[in-house]
Amino acid sequence: MQLSKNMPFYLAALLLFIALKLWFSSAELNELAFLIKPANKFTELTMGSQSVYVSDSGYYHEKLNIIIGKSCCGSNYFIMCFLLFSYHFIKHSGKPLYKALSVILSIIFSYLLTILVNTSRIFISIAAFNQTSLTLPEYQGMIHRAIGIFTYLSFLVLAYLLADKFLNNRKYHEKHN
Secondary structure: OHHHHHHHHHHHHHHHHHHHHHHHHHOOOHHHHHHHHHHHHHHHHHHOOOEEEEOOOEEEEOOOOEEEEHHHOOHHHHHHHHHHHHHHHHHOOOOHHHHHHHHHHHHHHHHHHHHHHHHHHHHHHHHHHHHHOOOOHHHHHHHHHHHHHHHHHHHHHHHHHHHHHHHHHHHHHHHOO
16 A cells, blocks of 8 residues: 555654744744745845845845845745645655655755745735835735735645646656656
8 A cells, every 4th residue: 555655754754844843933033044045135136125134133125124034934835845745756756765855855845945935925025015005004914914825825736736747747657658
């Protein structure tokens, strides 16, 4: 049975997920630089805004009047992507070595996708703020959260569908070649 062969790898991924969740919840701003700094750099490039690092807050963009800090790091998205990719890659890997490598590959894919999605979310939030700050000033917090939820959920569903399609398509071609 496929599930029993995969169970140790699924459990390892789940334990890593729990460990990451616990670590992220107690991590300091500097410890999250691997997620925050790339999103900030892409924000600087796409928005033409230079930031200043404020040690207790994050990257302050005076031109945009925003701070990219701990709440902008996308840690929950990162670990959800990790679980999603781990499940798919383990499920579609044949040999135990490939299943173990799937966990590492899942971390890499999740990291890269998190940076892309985080940058997109920041960009969309800035654009929305510019469009709604005068007409809906009292709803800016709610709009910001809604954009985050919609962006993360959309990209998570898209990642799932693309991974599923790619891996199922690969498996189909392996069987018919």
